[in-house]
Amino acid sequence: MSSETVRKLFRRTGIALTVLLALALLAPILITAAGAFSRAEWYGQRSEGAEVASTSALFHYVIETWGRALLRSGQVVAAVVPLALLIGAPAAWAFRRRPFPGSRLLEAAAVVPLAIPGVALAFSLIQSVHGVPRFWLLVGGHLAYTLPLVVRTVGNAVETLDSSLESAARCLGAGPLERAARITVPLLLPSLILSALLVFAVSWGEFNVSFLLASPLLQTFPAGLYLTYTTNSFPVAAAATLVFLAPVVPVLIAIQAFGGEEFHRGLPA
Amino acid sequence: MKIGVEELSFAYGREPVLSSVSLALPEGGITVVIGPSGSGKSTLLQLLAGLLHPTDGRILFDGEDVTGVPTERRDVGVVFQSYALFPHLTVRDNIAFGLKTRRRRFSLRNSRRRPSRHSMEARVWDAAALLGIERLLDRRPAQLSGGEQQRVALARAVAPRPTLLLLDEPLSALDARLRRTVRAELASLLRTLGTTVFYVTHDQEEAMLLADHLVVLNEGRVVQAGLPLDLYRRPETPFVASFLGEANLVEVAVEAADGQPVRTPFGKLPFPPGVTRGWVLVRPEDVAEDPAGCLATVSDCRGLGPHDRVTLVLDSGAEMLAHFPSEMAPTPGSKVRIGVRLRKPHLVPDLGSRN
Numbered sequence: 001m002s003s004e005t006v007r008k009l010f011r012r013t014g015i016a017l018t019v020l021l022a023l024a025l026l027a028p029i030l031i032t033a034a035g036a037f038s039r040a041e042w043y044g045q046r047s048e049g050a051e052v053a054s055t056s057a058l059f060h061y062v063i064e065t066w067g068r069a070l071l072r073s074g075q076v077v078a079a080v081v082p083l084a085l086l087i088g089a090p091a092a093w094a095f096r097r098r099p100f101p102g103s104r105l106l107e108a109a110a111v112v113p114l115a116i117p118g119v120a121l122a123f124s125l126i127q128s129v130h131g132v133p134r135f136w137l138l139v140g141g142h143l144a145y146t147l148p149l150v151v152r153t154v155g156n157a158v159e160t161l162d163s164s165l166e167s168a169a170r171c172l173g174a175g176p177l178e179r180a181a182r183i184t185v186p187l188l189l190p191s192l193i194l195s196a197l198l199v200f201a202v203s204w205g206e207f208n209v210s211f212l213l214a215s216p217l218l219q220t221f222p223a224g225l226y227l228t229y230t231t232n233s234f235p236v237a238a239a240a241t242l243v244f245l246a247p248v249v250p251v252l253i254a255i256q257a258f259g260g261e262e263f264h265r266g267l268p269a
Numbered sequence: 270m271k272i273g274v275e276e277l278s279f280a281y282g283r284e285p286v287l288s289s290v291s292l293a294l295p296e297g298g299i300t301v302v303i304g305p306s307g308s309g310k311s312t313l314l315q316l317l318a319g320l321l322h323p324t325d326g327r328i329l330f331d332g333e334d335v336t337g338v339p340t341e342r343r344d345v346g347v348v349f350q351s352y353a354l355f356p357h358l359t360v361r362d363n364i365a366f367g368l369k370t371r372r373r374r375f376s377l378r379n380s381r382r383r384p385s386r387h388s389m390e391a392r393v394w395d396a397a398a399l400l401g402i403e404r405l406l407d408r409r410p411a412q413l414s415g416g417e418q419q420r421v422a423l424a425r426a427v428a429p430r431p432t433l434l435l436l437d438e439p440l441s442a443l444d445a446r447l448r449r450t451v452r453a454e455l456a457s458l459l460r461t462l463g464t465t466v467f468y469v470t471h472d473q474e475e476a477m478l479l480a481d482h483l484v485v486l487n488e489g490r491v492v493q494a495g496l497p498l499d500l501y502r503r504p505e506t507p508f509v510a511s512f513l514g515e516a517n518l519v520e521v522a523v524e525a526a527d528g529q530p531v532r533t534p535f536g537k538l539p540f541p542p543g544v545t546r547g548w549v550l551v552r553p554e555d556v557a558e559d560p561a562g563c564l565a566t567v568s569d570c571r572g573l574g575p576h577d578r579v580t581l582v583l584d585s586g587a588e589m590l591a592h593f594p595s596e597m598a599p600t601p602g603s604k605v606r607i608g609v610r611l612r613k614p615h616l617v618p619d620l621g622s623r624n
Contacts, residue, residue, distance in 0.1 A: 167320050168353035170340040172367035172429065173374060182366075186357050 035238030088150025118208020157191035277326035304486035346426035518548035559608025
């Protein structure tokens with residue numbers, strides 16, 4: 001075999017493997033989508049919402065049942081994304097630019113929550129924090145999982161940012177706020193947007209902490225999703241899943257668009 | 270405005286970087302600080318800019334202690350080694366940056382120092398014209414060559430008309446040919462500006478060309494300061510002698526010294542009281558072929574272009590470096606007779622540990 005044929009063979013194998021992998025990842029979504037547009041009676045009659053017949057009625061039923069959970073998820077995300085950025089980005093900057101004894105350790109420790117099971121984290125939050133409304137407890141739980149993403153993504157971007165730019169701005173008379181507004185933030189913008197998208201994706205889909213921390217009467221949507229799979233017929237659950245995925249897909253595409261290297265460098269090790 | 274530092278010290282942890290440095294920068298003149306890497310010259314610049322804080326000592330601007338004043342209120346212009354142009358701003362906005370911060374800073378006070386919008390545009394244009402970069406105003410730093418970036422960095426630093434202009438090895442990122450052109454331009458530009466300039470370099474030629482006042486720094490201390498040619502011709506220590514250009518230090522020893530000039534083969538030399546050893550500085554250009562001179566063997570010869578650099582070994586075994594006119598040098602291994610022409614021999618006394 002000539003080297004040319006070998007190279008072609010490798011390339012084709014590579015393409016075939018990529019397609020297979022993509023299919024394997026997409027398959028659950030495709031099956032779910034198919035489920036949402038199929039007839040309820042295929043899956044038996046005894047679960048809730050089984051009487052829903054047409055596809056539009058199916059989505060109508062899902063929105064009606066889980067509208068409040070959707071709203072709550074929206075509220076949580078709306079609180080978590082700005083908070084994660086407001087806390088995480090300055091912290092990431094401080095870790096790199098104003099290191100203090102133990103700051104490296106603290107930065108490493110910021111990643112630890114990612115390795116703690118949501119159940120454990122949720123229970124420790126319930127046990128240790130009192131007098132805080134459930135909503136903010138929930139936001140706190142989400143921050144524990146999303147702050148590491150922000151600290152890592154923004155931290156890596158700060159690392160590649162020439163610190164003499166900030167010094168130059170100082171010498172030109174810019175105070176701390178002006179430096180942040182006119183130099184640091186604009187130059188870190190790609191990584192800030194990227195981490196906002198990551199935080200959104202993680203917070204929107206977070207289940208463990210949400211399921212335990214939210215009050216039983218007011219669940220977030222992923223927790224609601226779990227309930228539909230246990231109590232509703234498959235088409236209802238599938239339709240709910242598609243509703244859940246609707247805002248995530250554009251975000252994931254945006255991450256890819258913004259992503260490139262920064263996205264890969266930004267992922268926690 | 271008179272600018273100076275008094276007994277300035279700086280240390281990273283326990284590592285001393287600068288040890289009680291005192292300097293007075295001549296008003297409106299160019300002070301060049303030269304020293305090997307690690308001598309603390311860039312640290313000194315950052316202390317003057319306020320980007321670092323001294324562990325001890327004072328910084329005075331016009332007699333006023335500014336040691337505790339933060340950089341942004343110190344009214345200094347800095348050209349960084351890397352230029353540090355803001356990559357997301359156009360050249361125009363880069364140059365206007367310092368003017369805008371001043372406009373905001375003086376916005377509440379009805380200050381005469383607050384530039385109007387109109388005068389801001391004019392000043393950006395003036396700074397650009399001064400450096401011949403008017404046609405680059407709408408570009409971004411990434412679209413500029415190294416030489417152009419250097420000009421933009423300088424325009425940005427001078428546009429707000431700072432009290433003190435600090436330059437940190439501003440030519441080191443340019444290639445050798447460009448460096449020579451820019452160096453000459455920079456010299457005339459800095460003199461036109463009339464601002465007090467503090468210029469850090471490790472390049473001896475650059476230092477000689479630009480300096481009104483030359484400061485040699487080594488291991489965090491000022492070794493010698495003065496007029497550039499004075500330092501070149503009359504160094505006080507072997508370090509200064511060999512750091513500013515190439516030097517032959519010919520050892521001379523006397524039996525006793527009481528402060529009176531002592532007779533040596535180079536004539537009468539002023540040995541300080543109690544010092545019996547020293548060196549006479551012989552620059553390579555002071556050595557020439559001389560039929561009446563002493564015999565030496567040529568051990569190496571390199572043509573450098575303007576002149577040939579010749580290493581000679583004297584009969585005593587001592588080595589001596591000489592510059593011979595281009596393509597006039599003898600071949601290695603041959604013998605020549607050389608003499609030393611010194612209008613006024615200079616003695617570098619051996620002061621022991623202080624060297």
